[in-house]
Amino acid sequence: MLLGSLTENIFGFATYSRKQQTRLTPVLTGWKRWMEFNTTNTEEKPQDGWITNLRIAGSISTNTVEKSVSWNVGPHGYQRGKKEIHKIFEQDPPIICLQDVRIPKRRKYSVKRELQRVFPHYWIYITTAQSSRKDCRDRPYVCSVLTVLHSAFFPKVTQMRCHHSRQMDPDTRREIDGRLSFTQAQTPTRITFQFINIYQFTVSNPTGQTEIWTTTENWINKKKNNRIIMQVDLNCVHPGCRWDYAKPLNKNIGTADNKLKFFLKNTSGHFHVQHEHTWKGKECRAVLDHVFTWNYHLPPQTARPIPKSHKKFDHCQIWTQLPHLDFPKWANTARTAQPDFSQRIDTVFFKRRVDDWKSRIKTPIQGDLDKNPTGQALADLIYKEQKILAKEVR
Secondary structure: HHHHHHHHHHHHHOHHHHHHHHOOOOOOOOOOHHHHHHHHHOOOOHHHHHHHHHHHOOEOOOOOOOEEEEEEEOOOOOOHHHOOOHHHHHOOEEEEEEEEEOOHHHHHHHHHHHHHHOOOOEEEEEEEEEEEEOEEEEOEEEEEEEEEEEOOOOOOOEEOOOOOOOOOOHHHHHHHHHHHHEEEEEOOOOEEEEEEEEEEEOOOOEEEEEEEEHHHHHHHHHHOEEEEEEEEEEEEEEOEEEOOOOOOOOOHHHHHHHHHHHHHHHHHHHOOOOOOOOOEOOOOOOEEEEEEOOOOOOOEEEEEEOOOOOOOOOOOEEEEHHHHHHHHEEEEOOOOOOOOOOOOOOOOHHHHHHHHHHHHHHHHHHHHOOOOOOOOOHHHHHHHHHHHHHHHOO
């Protein structure tokens, strides 16, 4: 009875709350349903269901201010924007989608281990690829996105593989693998969400934009019955969301905006038109960052400008409030930090060089022994060998 009354106080009696409460079917919080559990226990159907329901209902807490965040970190990427990225993590949002983090493939796992050591309650997923194009310093451009989910809100998470058309250009396919991320997650109440994180090609690459739109549209059509949330930087806008651009608009810009319009029409996506710019160039502004949903609705997002600093970030952070009834939080998450393998020994390297090391260290340690030392002489020899070995380890 006490648990039932507490549940009624939490969910209230408003129409919306009752509708949301019926969706939490795995968690039977009404006192009548608890009585049904108690009366239906038999030898064939023991009290396992009752105990499981008690464990779930007793470990879930709700919060009305949980938010998701999306941010294009360019032009600094993860390494130079680490301080600002960590500030986002410290606020414990359930969903974090970062674009243009510029994490090269060789540093993918070291960055993941670093984040998991500092923030062990997060699932970290990084997709990265090296483009055939060069940046202003004549270096290969790194395309990378970072998707992060809070384990207290999503105890079960899986990164999904992206399938491409066989006719797609190999270089474009490789670059899309770094620009596009699909993640499937399940809440404590067993509601499944699909999360899409995209860093779209620029308008100067219309072919790449078309390919990434096609890949995403095919994915959404295959998941028609799932709740999908897409937080992205698309390098295109809704009508009327560009300011201070030269008229008429560049042909590629108009084409990119039309592709967004047709994509939403073909997939029946839900969105809110942002009336404040999310990107600012030297002389123009635009809403390039978006939040779209399918089979689900979210309130309008808010653009949060980055505080002024010596680093010139050109994109705002996009924060969206999440309905707390759909995103319950475990009171105590069982997830622990991943083991740190950064100091482990490279066994292949060790085996190849151990013989050379033995022959090199043999003379300094043993020297020219004319007789076997004993007593204080033996102790002095052992201390000397320890100092030599300590220098070798360092």
